[in-house]
Amino acid sequence: MKTETQPTSYPREKVKVLLLENVSESALDELNRHGYSGIDFHKKALSEEELCEAIKGVHVLGIRSKTQITKKVIEEGDKLLAIGCFCIGTNQVDLDAATEKGIAVFNAPYSNTRSVAELVMGLFVMLMRRIPDKNAAAHHGTWEKDAAGSYELRGKTLGIIGYGNIGSQVSVLAEAFGLRVLYYDVITKLPHGNARQVHALEELLSLSDIVSLHVPSTPETRNMIDRKAFKSVKPGALFVNYSRGDVVDLEALRDSIESNVITGAAIDVFPVEPKKRGDDFASELQNLPNVILTPHIGGSTQEAQVSIGLDAASKLVSYLEFGTTTGSKTIPEVSLSPMDGTHRILHIHENKPGVLTDINTDLSENGINIVSQYLKTNEKVGYVILDIDRDISARAYDILKNIDGTIRTRIVY
Numbered sequence: 001m002k003t004e005t006q007p008t009s010y011p012r013e014k015v016k017v018l019l020l021e022n023v024s025e026s027a028l029d030e031l032n033r034h035g036y037s038g039i040d041f042h043k044k045a046l047s048e049e050e051l052c053e054a055i056k057g058v059h060v061l062g063i064r065s066k067t068q069i070t071k072k073v074i075e076e077g078d079k080l081l082a083i084g085c086f087c088i089g090t091n092q093v094d095l096d097a098a099t100e101k102g103i104a105v106f107n108a109p110y111s112n113t114r115s116v117a118e119l120v121m122g123l124f125v126m127l128m129r130r131i132p133d134k135n136a137a138a139h140h141g142t143w144e145k146d147a148a149g150s151y152e153l154r155g156k157t158l159g160i161i162g163y164g165n166i167g168s169q170v171s172v173l174a175e176a177f178g179l180r181v182l183y184y185d186v187i188t189k190l191p192h193g194n195a196r197q198v199h200a201l202e203e204l205l206s207l208s209d210i211v212s213l214h215v216p217s218t219p220e221t222r223n224m225i226d227r228k229a230f231k232s233v234k235p236g237a238l239f240v241n242y243s244r245g246d247v248v249d250l251e252a253l254r255d256s257i258e259s260n261v262i263t264g265a266a267i268d269v270f271p272v273e274p275k276k277r278g279d280d281f282a283s284e285l286q287n288l289p290n291v292i293l294t295p296h297i298g299g300s301t302q303e304a305q306v307s308i309g310l311d312a313a314s315k316l317v318s319y320l321e322f323g324t325t326t327g328s329k330t331i332p333e334v335s336l337s338p339m340d341g342t343h344r345i346l347h348i349h350e351n352k353p354g355v356l357t358d359i360n361t362d363l364s365e366n367g368i369n370i371v372s373q374y375l376k377t378n379e380k381v382g383y384v385i386l387d388i389d390r391d392i393s394a395r396a397y398d399i400l401k402n403i404d405g406t407i408r409t410r411i412v413y
Contacts, residue, residue, distance in 0.1 A: 013037050015320065016057055016079070021045050021064035023086045024309030034317050036060075045276075052076040060316055062086055063093075066275065071097035081410070082319050084312040088112060088299060090329050091217060099330040099380050102348035102408035106315040106327050110165050111307035112299030117169040119298055120242055120266075121177065124153055124210055127238045127264035130290050149263075154178030159208025161201070161224075162215035162243065163189045170212060171195045182207060186220070205232040210240065217244035227252040230261065238264045242298040245269035254284045257291065264290035268298045323385045323412050332376035332383045342371050343393035344412040347384040350405040351377045358403050359384065368396045381407060 012035035019027065022043040031039060045066040046054060055061065055077045062084040063069065069083060074097045083093060085107035098105050126132065129150045137144040158174045160167045160183040171181045171192050181195035184204040191197060198204045201224070205211060211233065215221045225241075226249040233239075239262045241248050250271070256262040267285060273296060274281050285291055318324040322338060323346045325331045331348060338344070349355045356375055363370060372387040388396045393411065401409040 015059045016040070017060045017062065018042075018054060018058045019062040020067050021086075023062050023064065024305040026306045026309035027062065027084075027086060027313040028309075030310055030313035030317065034321070036317075036320075048073060055080065060084065060320070062312070062316075065089065065092055067092060069093040069098070074098055074101055074103065077101075077103070082106065082316055084316045086308050086312045089216070093329075095330055096380075099378075100407070102381065103330060104319050104325055104328045105330045106312055106319070107329065108308040108311035108315075109327075111311045112301070112304035113165045113169050115301040115304040116166050116242055116298040117173055120166075120170050120212060120240060121173050123240055123242075123266040123292060124158070124174075124177075124179075124212075124238070126292065127240075127266060127290060128153055128156075128210075130264065132264075132290050132292050152178075156180070156209040157182060157207055158210045158212065159184070159204040160195075161185075161204065161211065161213045163195075163197070164214060164216075166243075167212075167214035168192050170214065179210075201229065202232040205229060205237075206234055208234060208237060210238045212240040213243045213247060215243050215247055217246055221247045223247065223249050225249065225253075227255075230256045233261055235261055236263050238262070238266075240266045242266070242268045245271045245273065250284045254288065257285075257288050266292040266294070268294045269296055321412065323410075325383065331381065332378050334374050334376045334383050334385055336372060336374045336385045336387070338413075339372050339387040341390060342387040343390050343396075345386045345388060345393065345397055345400060346408075346410045346412060347386065347400050347403070347406065348408040349382050349384075349403065350407060351380055351382045352405055355382055355403065355405050356384065359386075359400065362399050362403065363388075363396060366395060366399060368392050368399070 015036050015038055017031060017036055017039045019039060020042045028039060048070055051073050055073060057079055059079050059081050061080060065087045069092060071094045074094060080103055082104040088109055090105055090107050093105055095105060134144045156179055158179045158181050160171055163183040163185040174181050175193045182198050182204050183195055184198055184201050224247050230252050257265060270283060283293060285293060315327050323344060324335045326333050326335050369389050370386055375382060375384045397409060397411055
């Protein structure tokens with residue numbers, strides 16, 4: 001049953017949606033539920049050349065992590081209003097280019113939190129019991145029944161680097177296992193349970209029996225765990241990275257494993273990763289003892305994909321139908337409740353002095369009444385939602401699109 005929603009200025013069935021990389025069915029269901037039936041669905045990613053052709057005439061683009069949205073692709077998107085990243089990050093999108101074109105970019109940053117946290121906890125147990133080695137021995141016909149080097153988690157100290165959504169969820173689960181939890185974050189954050197924040201990375205590394213990374217990829221985090229950092233690690237510690245591939249120097253990690261400073265590791269992300277399933281893969285960490293390597297699957301569960309599909313699709317629908325930009329990585333976050341008896345116009349403009357004054361002056365001089373208005377800016381663009389009396393909204397639209405500094409103007413309903 002289709003829900004009743006605010007009528008839009010552009011028929012929903014004519015809105016062209018391009019979904020790539022086998023986005024979850026939950027996304028299609030959400031879009032269809034709101035009347036968006038013009039969906040072109042692809043199971044695989046497209047190359048830049050293919051996408052430059054496919055993007056023409058498309059209003060909404062949905063991708064996962066493999067498709068690269070370059071400036072060239074964005075420039076070819078002649079009607080592109082929004083990009084939905086059906087994944088955690090937005091590194092695959094040229095956000096500067098999207099911002100300059102007034103294209104809203106959304107993602108689903110919290111939808112796989114539980115999936116990652118559960119797997120990370122399982123890895124702690126597997127590494128602490130040296131299961132990778134015992135499993136390999138059993139597969140090769142050797143019965144390694146031995147308690148040497150195997151320990152419980154209870155009573156050990158877990159050091160979490162990055163206390164965001166996933167890091168804090170790991171913290172909660174870890175305490176249930178009886179672990180003491182320390183965490184390091186560049187921002188002071190309130191702890192969950194009995195966790196304690198330390199303010200020096202070296203201190204956390206020196207006190208932790210297990211080190212687990214949960215940080216984004218930024219210039220500040222790139223290679224944050226390097227040879228110098230490994231010198232601070234508590235001898236015999238376990239090391240887990242299920243965050244981003246460029247935050248750890250893998251050669252330094254390999255040397256630390258070979259010298260027995262690190263006695264076990266689990267790595268899911270790598271500086272360079274194969275483009276598709278089945279491609280060849282090589283790493284400095286292959287064939288090392290008590291090491292688990294996984295192919296970037298930390299958040300890859302059926303439940304997470306459903307949640308991601310619903311989250312990202314609902315943000316796209318809210319933007320199309322109400323102009324809501326909550327969660328956007330490019331357009332300032334604005335949310336304004338619908339106003340009865342009005343037409344809503346969105347105005348994205350260069351962030352420079354005087355634009356809002358020009359908007360209000362020009363509308364006022366033409367006798368146009370603004371029922372409600374909301375402005376927010378970031379360092380590059382400003383975003384205004386205006387609700388205008390219905391009988392003069394067309395004239396208001398013509399005025400707004402000619403305001404100096406205008407990037408994009410759109411009548412929502």
